[in-house]
Amino acid sequence: MTTLDVRTGVPFLDLRSVSETVAAEVLAGWGTLVESGAFIGGDAVSAFEQDLAAFCGTSYAVGMANGTDALHLTLRALGIGPGDSVIVPANTFVATAEAVVLAGATPRFADVDPDTLLLTTDSIAAARLPSTKAVIAVHLYGQMPDMDAISAYAGSNGLLLVEDAAQAQGATFGGRRAGGFGVAGCFSFYPGKNLGAFGDAGAVVTSDPVLDDCLRSLRDHGRAFGTHHDHVLVGTNSRLDAVQAVVLTAKLRHLDAWNDARSELMTLYRELLDPGRATPVAEQAGGRGVHHLAVVRVSERTRVRHLLDEQGISTGIHYPVPCHLMKPYCRYADGDLPVAERAADEVLSLPMYPHLSADDVRRVAETVNRVADGRLP
Numbered sequence: 071m072t073t074l075d076v077r078t079g080v081p082f083l084d085l086r087s088v089s090e091t092v093a094a095e096v097l098a099g100w101g102t103l104v105e106s107g108a109f110i111g112g113d114a115v116s117a118f119e120q121d122l123a124a125f126c127g128t129s130y131a132v133g134m135a136n137g138t139d140a141l142h143l144t145l146r147a148l149g150i151g152p153g154d155s156v157i158v159p160a161n162t163f164v165a166t167a168e169a170v171v172l173a174g175a176t177p178r179f180a181d182v183d184p185d186t187l188l189l190t191t192d193s194i195a196a197a198r199l200p201s202t203k204a205v206i207a208v209h210l211y212g213q214m215p216d217m218d219a220i221s222a223y224a225g226s227n228g229l230l231l232v233e234d235a236a237q238a239q240g241a242t243f244g245g246r247r248a249g250g251f252g253v254a255g256c257f258s259f260y261p262g263k264n265l266g267a268f269g270d271a272g273a274v275v276t277s278d279p280v281l282d283d284c285l286r287s288l289r290d291h292g293r294a295f296g297t298h299h300d301h302v303l304v305g306t307n308s309r310l311d312a313v314q315a316v317v318l319t320a321k322l323r324h325l326d327a328w329n330d331a332r333s334e335l336m337t338l339y340r341e342l343l344d345p346g347r348a349t350p351v352a353e354q355a356g357g358r359g360v361h362h363l364a365v366v367r368v369s370e371r372t373r374v375r376h377l378l379d380e381q382g383i384s385t386g387i388h389y390p391v392p393c394h395l396m397k398p399y400c401r402y403a404d405g406d407l408p409v410a411e412r413a414a415d416e417v418l419s420l421p422m423y424p425h426l427s428a429d430d431v432r433r434v435a436e437t438v439n440r441v442a443d444g445r446l447p
């Protein structure tokens with residue numbers, strides 16, 4: 071994930087300082103696991119689930135093997151399947167749409183707000199069909215859409231609201247944490263996320279005891295609670311590894327501080343970037359994002375990205391193709407989604423991680439301003 075020599079360049083992502091912060095605690099926790107042999111389930115997983123639920127303000131958290139399973143199994147636990155449709159934004163990581171198809175349902179791709187690139191009630195209404203049972207609100211780049219409006223719309227139209235909070239651990243809207251608005255909030259703890267494991271991991275948070283029970287069963291081969299051979303559902307194996315739970319428990323204690331550091335860096339980017347040349351994606355009113363990604367919009371992205379690369383600045387694109395134009399998903403498309411399509415051509419993700427230095431942000435912003443102005447090389 072560290073793509074450049076940090077002595078000379080600015081990598082897009084560098085997780086070494088984050089990992090070093092928790093290394094001693096993680097190694098001690100792993101030592102306890104090795105002694106106990108409790109590698110599946112056990113105290114380490116339960117402790118993380120309790121901490122995560124408390125952090126999100128929900129009654130329960132269910133550890134999963136990854137974020138895609140968190141979404142897919144949530145939809146299944148909600149009884150969504152063949153004949154149902156689920157609204158997802160077109161500009162998201164493919165897993166949001168993938169989970170809908172894995173559940174046997176049909177994705178309905180919605181366009182997004184031109185400034186925040188997030189779902190709105192209007193875009194949800196435009197995508198809604200009589201078959202629509204749920205909407206997945208994606209907290210893209212770390213910020214939540216207007217969850218008050220979306221919750222109210224979902225409630226008054228009989229739609230289940232699921233949050234894809236994979237990129238937004240710790241984000242808030244109206245002071246409430248991501249994951250606490252919908253019937254369920256789904257997280258990925260892929261290493262590069264704001265709360266990242268040392269491998270794949272995920273979780274679902276909910277305050278619904280029936281959903282909690284069902285998810286615990288689905289992640290564990292459909293076992294009835296407390297049994298070994300009583301398989302009551304067609305489940306799968308999507309348990310959170312105890313070794314990852316140890317990492318996540320240690321990291322969760324630092325998450326707010328790391329998110330604050332990202333916030334300061336994003337403020338600096340906003341101050342320094344010339345909005346005529348590189349426009350940061352707008353902040354959602356009422357929300358406090360956690361800046362998983364620092365995304366700007368530029369014209370001539372390929373040229374800009376190439377010149378930045380030559381200056382030792384590594385960038386990403388999230389995402390170059392909206393889901394409704396991808397080969398496996400275009401069959402579900404229903405017309406153009408112009409905002410998502412234009413954004414896909416313009417978005418550019420700048421370096422962002424908690425231990426990125428202010429000097430590096432200055433260097434990146436100054437170089438972006440020069441490059442996007444055509445004054446480089």
Ligand SMILES: Cc1ncc(COP(=O)(O)O)c(C=O)c1O
Binds near residue numbers: 138257
């Ligand atoms: C918005 C979004 N949803 C879902 C996922 C899927 O998570 P995972 O890779 O853990 O399966 C990701 C991860 O990249 C994501 O960014």
